[in-house]
Amino acid sequence: MLIKYYELNKQKKEIELEMNNLKDMFQEYFNQLIGADRKGEIIVNGYKLQRQIRKTEKYKDEETVKMLEDLKLNDLIQVIKKPDEQKIKAAVNLGLLNAEQLDSCIITTYSPAITVKPLTPR
Known part of the structure; x- marks a missing residue:
């Protein structure tokens, strides 16, 4: 199970990196096609690629x-x-x-984290 977890986690990181690169390329395509901060969509080989724009406003x-x-x-x-x-x-x-004096004022939280690493480099 440890080996499987380690290998899957490594694949997950590689997949996320590749997906982020593809997203960047899609963003650049839409920027050149219709401009930045504009929504759009294209259909290629039965797949629809859509870009939506979320607008957020905040007071200074x-x-x-x-x-x-x-x-x-x-x-x-x-x-x-x-x-x-x-x-x-x-x-x-x-x-x-x-x-x-501050002991009763302190909130301590714990969050578990799992890591698996090989003892010998792969």
């Missing part, structure tokens, strides 16, 4: 907040309180905060 944080503050629309601004991990570590290192 600083500029949007400043504009909303200028318009006195503070209710449209989120105030998010989060612990600053770098500052907490610095405070512990400087002795301003005892690490044991």
Whole structure:
């Protein structure tokens, strides 16, 4: 089972690399055929190749907040309180905060990972 897992994982990586190369070639084809950021499709030998374009819009944080503050629309601004991990570590290192005080505040998560590698190079 270990050998099979290792070999399949190696094939998976090779297949993903080849598929990514093909996707890049398809993207380049559509870019030249109809332009970037445009959807399109072609049919070749009974297969349809389609490119869809997903549009995502996001507000620029600083500029949007400043504009909303200028318009006195503070209710449209989120105030998010989060612990600053770098500052907490610095405070512990400087002795301003005892690490044991934070024990009840720490969430520890574990995620299992499986790796199989040959002991001798193949």
